[in-house]
Amino acid sequence: MGALGSDQAERLSGTRHSAVTEMPDELRADVRLLGGLLGQVIAEHGGPDLLNDVEKLRKAVIAARRGTVTVDEVAALVGTWPIERAVHIARAFTCYFHLANLAEEHFRIRTLRERDTGEAETPPSGSLAQAVRDIKGDLGDDRVAELIEGLELRPVLTAHPTEARRRAVVTAIQRVSAQLAEYNMPGRGSSERAESKRRLLEEIDLLWRTAQLRSTKLDPLDEVRTAMAAFDETLFRTVPLVYRSFDAALGEGTGTRPPASRAYIRFGSWIGGDRDGNPNVTASVTRRALLIQAEHVLSALENAATRIGRTLTAGARYTEPSAALRAALGKAEDTNPELVSEFATRSPGEPHRQWMLYVAARVAATRRRDLDLAYRSPADLLADLRVCQESLAEAGAVRQAYGELQHLVWQVETFGFHLAELEVRQHSQVHAAALEEIRAGGALSERTEEVLATIRVIAWIQERFGVTACSRYVVSFTRSAGDIAAVYELAEHALGSRAPALDVVPLFESGEDLANSPAVLSGMLEIDAVKRRLADNGRLLEVMLGYSDSAKELGPAAATLRLYEAQEQLTTWAVQHDVRLRLFHGRGGALGRGGGPANRAVLAQAPGSVAGRFKVTEQGEVIFARYGHGAIAKRHMEQVTNAVLLASTPAVEGRTAAAASRFRPLAEQVAVASERAYRALTEAPGFPEWFALVSPLEEIGALRLGSRPARRGLGAPRSLDDLRAIPWVFAWAQTRVNLPGWYGLGSGLAAIMESPSGLEELKAAYREWPLFASLLDNIEMSLAKTDRSIAARYLALGGRDDFAGQVLAEYDLTRKLVLTVTGHSRLLANRRVLSRAVQLRDPYVDALSHLQLRALQSLRSGDSLTDEERDRLSTLLLLSVNGVAAGLQNTG
Known part of the structure; x- marks a missing residue:
């Protein structure tokens, strides 16, 4: 974009801050490159006049930040353009933000990789190695082992999509990202770089031509499929790398010995399960959401098993199979002679390879629902993987046993056959109204029938995928233990003795409800269904705290303290009642909804409330910001794990308690x-x-x-x-x-x-x-x-x-x-990095804000507008909303 990508980029907002954070050379180069190519595309599409108008506004908002022009003068400039021209200018700044965000992401990835090079005497802050060093210094060996054994990290992808970008736009940006990585790859010749630059220009041209606004409303299954992109492109491959880092931190020899800790990350999802205030989420949607998840994870497991099977060419002469593996192959041949014979023919003398190809075939059959060959459960698949792993280890092939094969074991342990536990949420008033109808004995309303259908779907999911696939039922606006008992009573009405296993989770949101939460939990302990669940799960009780509505009601400062007090009270209550408490933090992406750096949030929790367990919602744009790229996702999960471990030590708890x-x-x-x-x-x-x-x-x-x-x-x-x-x-x-x-x-x-x-x-x-x-x-x-x-x-x-x-x-x-x-x-x-990001974007956000103000003022003025004028103004307004969201990197 002409000067948008020029050397002025690092001086963009040196007006309202007393100092400007210098932009690193690599980031400046990428911003200049992408901005220049965007400027070329805009000039080609709309002519030099369009680019000139974009430049006029860019220079005006920078001048306003420097105090040499007024905001009224900027508004006057914006008011001179026809609406259609203003729309194109808004599109230009929005596209620039997408590219600036991309350049920053690439710089962050480079920085993470640079930090990871070489051997440092002191483990870097936030790393798993640092956490292991510190907990070993603070705890005895037994306590360290206990903490690691109970470690849990549970990110929950929620049905609050605050991602303002269309999926088509996200995909276009990802293609630009791939080409930028190609362009910056070290050691490339001039002709290769020229071709990469040509491809970059092609992809940016397509980004410009892609409509920024959705033409149709998303349905819940669209949201499910969008979330699957994070799994397909990042999470499935990244989670084992986190475990590998942790295993390396716990002791030498990772990849040549059994891992020193179990898989501790479990993903959850509300997408397709959260029906509180969303009539579009039905029992049918919940069922289909789980099927979509299963299709994605089984495809990924099948591909991973196939890849390992094809590469595991260890011959029996050099890697003798164990008696257990020989017996398993024999049993498989009895059951599926043609299939096993085919593998033996293709891979003669390679029993481990034959076995893994057979395992891959069974995973494929599980995905296809071929019941003769399919696995009944993830536990059965894990058992078969361990047969191979143990055989390799016995034969001395420890690197094969605990390398890529261990990654697959971790993936099965983490994702199962359902990918993420689908959680259901509904408002307590809906349950109360449903019970009132049922007890009255008359005809049931459609809403009550839907409540019962939801419980039946939970039972169906558990029968097909296991209890861990869907057992948590979150009750919004829990005011009393009766709100929890209502769900169990509804389950009995729905299925009688065949009711599913349910962990009904109270959600406390208002200031009054947070204060009353210990009393509600005491009442829950009197419910027979809760007693049975506690007996079955080792007295683990989950409680959710709502950050969004408490902040909306009380303001950010008061809500923060009330939530902290609730954590303290619930932790004390749990000790008094011999309950293992898991707090579920319903945090939003925005700062006004409990957002902010996750690792710092963990370390700020009340003493004793973490205890090696952290469960939190991941919403909207945060999902892709944290899990959209492997390097960033790995760093995020390691930082949160680091914080969970440290927050659970007596030293940190003691300092926090004294300060509190x-x-x-x-x-x-x-x-x-x-x-x-x-x-x-x-x-x-x-x-x-x-x-x-x-x-x-x-x-x-x-x-x-x-x-x-x-x-x-x-x-x-x-x-x-x-x-x-x-x-x-x-x-x-x-x-x-x-x-x-x-x-x-x-x-x-x-x-x-x-x-x-x-x-x-x-x-x-x-x-x-x-x-x-x-x-x-x-x-x-x-x-x-x-x-x-x-x-x-x-x-x-x-x-x-x-x-x-x-x-x-x-x-x-x-x-x-x-x-x-x-x-x-x-x-x-x-906060040097964040300050730089804000300074880089501020003037361009200003430009879009002025465009939005023009549209908003016209729409609010009450002047008579034709339908066509109103439509054009609405388009300008929505484009500016989309662009400001991209610029602030924050929506809800």
Whole structure:
């Protein structure tokens, strides 16, 4: 894009920060290359005038950040273009963001690989080697073994799709990514680089020509298939590499001995199972979702087994098969003589190869539902793999036994035949209404029949794929133990004695429900079905904490403390009742919904609440940000594992407990004052209606982000209860206000600073208490993505100067006091990489914000518009929404 990819890139936003983070040479080169090629494509498509207009806006927003022009002058420039021209300009900036994000991803991957080269005396921070070193120093051998044996990491992909990009756009970006990797590959000749550059230009041209907006609404199965891309392209191959790193950290000789730990990662999914507020998720959808998952994982297992079988050419003369393997081959020949004979003919004298090809054939039969040859369960497949593994080990071929074959064992242990445990979620009121109908004895409504059908589908899934494929049933807005008992009663109505095994999980979301959660769990222990489940699973009880709705209700600061207190209370309750507690953290991708760096979040948990187990939701754009590339996915899972191990040690728990005890009164004052300020705004009469006017809230639904309705009920929102947390956060991000991520904290900090020692106590809390540090750092990130001058233009659209003034005053206060407490000279002064990312994007996000404001102002003005004019304005608005989401790398 002409100058968009030029050497100005590293100077883009040196205006509202007192310092600019220098862009590394490799990243600058990629940004310049991709931006220049995009500029060429735009000029070819729309002529030099289009590129010139793009450049005018780019230079104007940079000048506005430097203070040499006003935002009013930028708005005036945007207002001179016909809508169709503005649409093309919005597309240009959106495409640029996709390419800038791609360049940063490539730079991050290069950085990770560079860190992984050579032998370091001290293990790098966040690595598995560092975690193993530290836990061995803090725990005895028995405690280390106990912690490792109980280690669990459970990421749950959720049915909250906040990924604003079309799948076609994502695919186009992936093709650009592949060509960029080819272009940058070391040792390539000039002709090879020229061809790579030509292919890059071809793919960027196609990205430009690909429609950015979805023409049809996603259904739940579209969401399932989209999530499968992360599995197919990354997770299946990456998870064994994480285990391999852990095994290497635990002791020398990995790949030549049995692994020192078991497979500890288990994926879950709500996609196709979460029906809370989504009538599109039915029993039929849940059934088909599991079948899609099974098809993908069985295909992957079949391919892996086939690959190993074809390469395992160890001859019997040099690698003698064990008696167990010979017996297994003999039994297989009795059962399937033609198939085994075929393998023996193709691979004479290679019994291990024959066996693995036979295993691959059985996996293929499992996928096809050929019951004569299919495996009945993953356990049966694992048994056959271990026959081969043990035979190889006995013959001295330990590298063959514990190399690639071990990777396949780990993949089966992690993914089974179902890939991810499908979890069902429904609102407690739906269950209550269903039971009321059933007890009345009359005809059942369609919704009640659907509840019963869902339970029958769970039973069908368990019969076909095992209990671990689908047994968790999450109850939203759990208020009492009766809400849990209702699900078990419904299961009896649905299937009687054939009811499926269910772990009914309470979800506590509001401040009141979080405070009441221990009492609810005590009531659960009196339910016979819960008693039976606890007896069967070693007294393991799962509890989910909702970050999104608690933050929407209380504000970010108060919600953070209330969630921490709930963790403390639940941990104490679990010890008192001899229960192994697993906390399930319902965190969103955005900072206003509990988002932020996952490893830091783990280390900020209440002492004793982790205990080697961490379960968390992974949502929308976060799924692809964390699991879209193997190197990044591996690093993420290793960092979280590192944090889970360290957070479970007495040393870390002791420091955290001491800090929490010291600073609890201070935090409580912050929480009370911040919640008061937050509620004073959000519960004020007219606030929901004002919010709908100043943001593209109403238009977000037209983006067709997912199958779930954006709002409860119809019409404009009358209270925050009418809004789901995702559009609430997404809409505020679009306005450049990011209110859910920071509002109220300034008032909370100001309340402490009224005392003479208040500031020093706040600084000490920031230094010593991980929870408080995480809260301030996350709010600082949210403030850095806020633009006050552009935000003010959005806030003015609502015609309520009082609300607008209130928001901007709290922003000014929060920004000032956060910098005072952290001691930072500017926002993100201690986060070089993130600061660079924000600075790189800020001016281009500004450009799209001005385009969006033009469309929003026209649509809100009340002026008579023709249908055609309204359609064109809506297209501009939605394109700008899409582009701002790409630029901020954040939606809901």
